[in-house]
Amino acid sequence: MKAIWIIAKRELGSYFTSPVAYVFLVIFLLLTGFFTFTVGNFFERGEASLAAFFGWHPWLYLVLVPAVGMRVWAEERRAGTIELLLTMPVTTWQAILGKFLASWIFLALALALTFPVVITVNVLGEPDNGIIVAGYLGSLFLAGAYLAVTCMTSALTRNQVVAFILSVVICLFLILVGFNPVTDLLVRWASPGFVDTVAAFSVMTHFDGFQKGVIDTRDLFFFLSVIGFALFATGVVIRSHRAG
Amino acid sequence: MIRIENLVKAFGARRVVDDVSFNVERGEVVGFLGPNGSGKSTTMRMITGFYPPSGGKVTVGGHDVVESPLEAKRLIGYLPENAACYPDMTVEGFLDFAAALRGLDGDARKKAVGRVVERCFLGSVLRQSIDTLSKGYRHRTCLAQALIHDPAVLVLDEPTDGLDPNQKHEVRILIRELGKTKAVVFSTHILEEVDAACSRAIIIDRGRIVAQGTPEELRRMSEIAGAVTLHAAGAAADKLAALGRVEKLNGSFRVYPKDQGASAELTRQVVELAAREGWKLDALRTEEGQLDEVFRRITLPDTVKK
Numbered sequence: 245m246k247a248i249w250i251i252a253k254r255e256l257g258s259y260f261t262s263p264v265a266y267v268f269l270v271i272f273l274l275l276t277g278f279f280t281f282t283v284g285n286f287f288e289r290g291e292a293s294l295a296a297f298f299g300w301h302p303w304l305y306l307v308l309v310p311a312v313g314m315r316v317w318a319e320e321r322r323a324g325t326i327e328l329l330l331t332m333p334v335t336t337w338q339a340i341l342g343k344f345l346a347s348w349i350f351l352a353l354a355l356a357l358t359f360p361v362v363i364t365v366n367v368l369g370e371p372d373n374g375i376i377v378a379g380y381l382g383s384l385f386l387a388g389a390y391l392a393v394t395c396m397t398s399a400l401t402r403n404q405v406v407a408f409i410l411s412v413v414i415c416l417f418l419i420l421v422g423f424n425p426v427t428d429l430l431v432r433w434a435s436p437g438f439v440d441t442v443a444a445f446s447v448m449t450h451f452d453g454f455q456k457g458v459i460d461t462r463d464l465f466f467f468l469s470v471i472g473f474a475l476f477a478t479g480v481v482i483r484s485h486r487a488g
Numbered sequence: 489m490i491r492i493e494n495l496v497k498a499f500g501a502r503r504v505v506d507d508v509s510f511n512v513e514r515g516e517v518v519g520f521l522g523p524n525g526s527g528k529s530t531t532m533r534m535i536t537g538f539y540p541p542s543g544g545k546v547t548v549g550g551h552d553v554v555e556s557p558l559e560a561k562r563l564i565g566y567l568p569e570n571a572a573c574y575p576d577m578t579v580e581g582f583l584d585f586a587a588a589l590r591g592l593d594g595d596a597r598k599k600a601v602g603r604v605v606e607r608c609f610l611g612s613v614l615r616q617s618i619d620t621l622s623k624g625y626r627h628r629t630c631l632a633q634a635l636i637h638d639p640a641v642l643v644l645d646e647p648t649d650g651l652d653p654n655q656k657h658e659v660r661i662l663i664r665e666l667g668k669t670k671a672v673v674f675s676t677h678i679l680e681e682v683d684a685a686c687s688r689a690i691i692i693d694r695g696r697i698v699a700q701g702t703p704e705e706l707r708r709m710s711e712i713a714g715a716v717t718l719h720a721a722g723a724a725a726d727k728l729a730a731l732g733r734v735e736k737l738n739g740s741f742r743v744y745p746k747d748q749g750a751s752a753e754l755t756r757q758v759v760e761l762a763a764r765e766g767w768k769l770d771a772l773r774t775e776e777g778q779l780d781e782v783f784r785r786i787t788l789p790d791t792v793k794k
Contacts, residue, residue, distance in 0.1 A: 254577070257581070261576045323572055323575065324568060324572030325574055327538050327569075327572060328572055328630075328633070331536040331537060331538050331568070
């Protein structure tokens with residue numbers, strides 16, 4: 245446990261010693277604001293909810309989360325520090341978890357900094373704050389799932405750009421299989437049962453519940469298993485580099 | 489402390505390390521020599537548990553590196569090739585991180601950092617970020633990391649690579665000093681380092697050990713070991729030929745002993761011959777043998793195909 249925290253702390257520190265973290269936070273906040281208020285028509289909707297805010301998260305994270313996570317292992321391999329880290333008295337999974345947690349905490353911080361939108365909606369009307377809390381929780385798990393996928397692609401390559409593109413493609417796939425326009429198309433030549441099965445693998449399907457204020461254990465389980473699977477795959481990839 | 493038995497590492501069909509066995513005890517400094525790509529780094533990576541071996545066994549302080557990696561790793565301090573450090577950290581932050589991962593806390597951690605900072609002369613760059621350091625300082629920072637928990641075993645992959653002659657000298661002295669109480673293995677392709685720091689050297693080529701012994705023993709394997717070189721006015725090759733094979737080297741002669749063991753005798757014979765013939769000796773030297781010649785002879789360059 246302690247080793248995980250030591251690694252996470254170092255990783256988190258390295259975000260903030262470079263300007264990247266601040267640039268990212270600013271871009272994230274600008275984009276969430278832009279999508280919520282301009283594209284999402286927050287004011288014109290005339291409802292006291294953050295649907296316009298959370299609805300964009302799967303798409304926003306599609307680009308922003310891989311940007312945060314792409315360096316996690318790729319950089320470590322490029323600089324050769326992976327050798328230093330893994331010859332310390334730590335296990336591979338402690339290193340994987342530590343690095344994942346650090347990036348997740350960073351994303352959680354970015355998400356927390358969107359608090360003015362909660363204040364805004366509370367000033368303007370009387371929203372159901374329970375739904376908002378559920379939305380935030382769902383959003384955090386959504387980011388975690390994307391991040392775990394990015395950790396995996398980052399372990400696959402020394403090149404951060406390749407890691408970025410790979411994870412965007414995989415995450416896009418995770419969105420599209422449950423994205424309504426796509427499922428509507430699929431229904432035309434596949435049985436509804438098949439479409440539902442495929443859609444069950446989508447983050448959209450499972451993020452919907454949170455947006456409605458429902459914290460379903462099945463949705464939580466889905467996100468946790470995506471995270472678990474992707475991190476397990478990360479371990480396999482890292483081990484296979486060394487096994488030759 | 490380190491026991492290596494029949495170690496093999498294969499990447500695909502290529503055997504990078506092929507049946508390597510040796511031991512290193514406390515108080516020994518073993519130099520690991522070999523041309524580039526001979527398997528030095530791969531062997532070290534297996535000792536430190538970074539690569540799992542494809543065959544054979546490594547134990548460090550009695551702990552099998554594969555079966556109980558954490559116990560083995562705790563005993564090892566490792567300087568990876570090119571002294572990789574986290575470039576965005578300060579020297580102090582990096583050493584503190586290394587100490588924390590080594591399980592040092594509070595006062596013990598502070599003391600450990602202070603000790604290695606002093607030992608590796610890092611006091612002036614403590615708060616500098618690692619990517620702004622010169623190569624010499626970066627190397628020393630990484631070396632400090634390897635020493636932070638005062639390990640019983642030190643594995644150093646090319647510790648003097650890229651350093652200037654003064655820094656090389658300092659590192660060699662440090663290695664020799666550390667070798668008094670620890671088991672040290674370091675790799676190099678600089679032959680003078682063997683003399684400067686090692687109590688034993690192992691030469692590896694294409695993944696196999698091709699020679700090992702003390703620096704003196706290795707030197708004696710040289711062709712010219714025991715030969716006598718003389719520069720004298722009036723010296724004649726045909727007279728010297730009675731003592732052994734003679735080679736002319738611009739202005740001087742080199743006489744090779746008839747058999748390797750008889751070098752002391754040969755020197756005496758040459759001196760007597762010179763006195764008898766009335767040659768005026770300017771210089772006379774008994775050759776000790778040269779490591780680089782031994783090295784070249786037993787390791788084939790990459791360009792030569794077997």
